[in-house]
Amino acid sequence: MKIINFGSINIDHVYSVDHFVRPGETLSSNSYAVFSGGKGANQSIALARANADVVHVGKVGKDGIWLKEKMEKEGIDTSFVNTVKAPTGHAVIQVNKEGENAIIIHGGANLTYKSSDIEKVLKTAKTEDIVLLQNEINDVDKIIKQTKSKGLKVVFNPAPMSDAVKDYPLELVDIFIINETEGEALSGEKKPEKIIKAMGKLYPKSSVVLTLGKKGVIYAKGKKVISVDALKVKAVDTTGAGDTFIGYFLAEFSRGMTIEKCLEAAIKASSICVTRKGAADSIPRLLV
Template sequence: MEQRGCKCTVRGSINHDEYFHVERIVRPGETISSKTHESQVGGKGANQAVAIVRAGGIAYFYGTVGRDGTWVTDKMKHYGIDVGGIIVSDDPTGRAIIQVAADGENSIESPGYFPETSHLLLQNEIHPRSMAYALDNARNATIIYNPSPLPSDQELSRFPWNKIDWLIVNEAEAAGICRSLNRSRANTTANMSTRELVFLLSAHPSFATTNIICTLGGDGVLAFIPTFHRPKTAHEAPSFMHLQAAKLQGEIRDTTGAGDCFTGYFVQGLMEFGPYAKVGKTIREQEIARILKMSVYAAGMCVEKMGTIESIPTRAQVEARMSASP
């Protein structure tokens, strides 16, 4: 797909992931044996950069590795990522310990010059100063933020949400941000549906123009796009876009990279409309639905395989699955 001059700078984490395959996720204070162990490239930033490339896009990665991590950089080059922004430090490369249980669930413990770019993708595995620098220097870029893992309440309350064009969250993250920004209603948010939480979030002044994408796991994805869905009057109910999850062609084997796969595919979908595309003008509602559908399919295919980066499907594979689906 033609990129129309678009490239995405991913400012994020890159780790040396240690995978331990276990019968179930270990409990606090417990010791269990793993069945197998393997080392792979990881980190949410690295995962999402690879997903953008697998979806057909151009990704520039900016992050830090230690002198022990040259193999990580080489691996990223192999995946097709421009690694000109990777800095080598004297500190060791970040590591993440990932347990993958027999049912596919995962548990992750993570340790943590700006280019001209059309799109900037951020997650929350980097230092807040690095995040602020990227936000301040991404001039005229479309900014996508996936606040995972969720920041502290203090960080959430200070974050410059008005700079974000697209917010990609899961249900727990949406609830956490709502509680932090609407503390007077903290008791009521606990009983809200996901739609109510997303609409409450969109009603906050900092989110007046922010497009919110909320992933729902096996229930698909929910989107609130202010241009299309914000009520015109106080008596009108909000509308949403909801897409069902893709039907799997096998069992769930590993959920570790599904969210990053979804995010990368979604960002690539936005880039196909050019560097200055505007929702409601260049990008219409049905086109957002098309981007979401492909992203959902890609994430569904991801959980059918073990691993993180290795499980992210190519654009051709996703299109073939979609064309074969009813």
């Protein structure tokens, strides 16, 4: 079973700061570093490091060819990662002393998908394959529709959340993987239990994985609800933790593991991720 990830590829510019910059303030950073990033690329790397069979579909500019090469070294199939005239997408990331982050994203090449690109990829897919999506590329709605027309499963992580997401054909999504902010935007509820109930009513055919940071994770499908506690660790940088969770969850899911095993593996991997700096570079490898 392959996981086909239509996902963003970014260059991350990371600044370590005492606090997030305020309106009108000029703030000196304590350090600066460049990492490979993009929610899509991060999730593909997490999948690969969790020993999943992953195909990444993406776009980079000439300035991002090194990102494609990095993904290839991780064992990711990059046959559908194309170089375009637009600059590679990038992110400006502030990381404060508590390890929290604030991010500005420029889409660049990530916003140059065409319908022909989608069709070309899906022609190679098999019925047991899974398509993974985030919200840092264009034509997400078209990808969902075309994926379901092929009879494939759709896993959607609506990050970064936007008003446009509610206009997507979300009833076609098989698995939502969301955090509390995304859950509130989709359901209109704030408390985790209410988010789960509301999502169940809105999308009764879908499974929901609601990540709660330090409070763990809740999985729900119909009347089945599973909660798993988080592990206690000292966070250094939370960038990439959600992507690590998704990669490990889906890797275990693709191997036919129980939902409990999928959640436990994902929590363990993401808890390791937050103790390291960077996004893709902080993702742990599965030891076998």
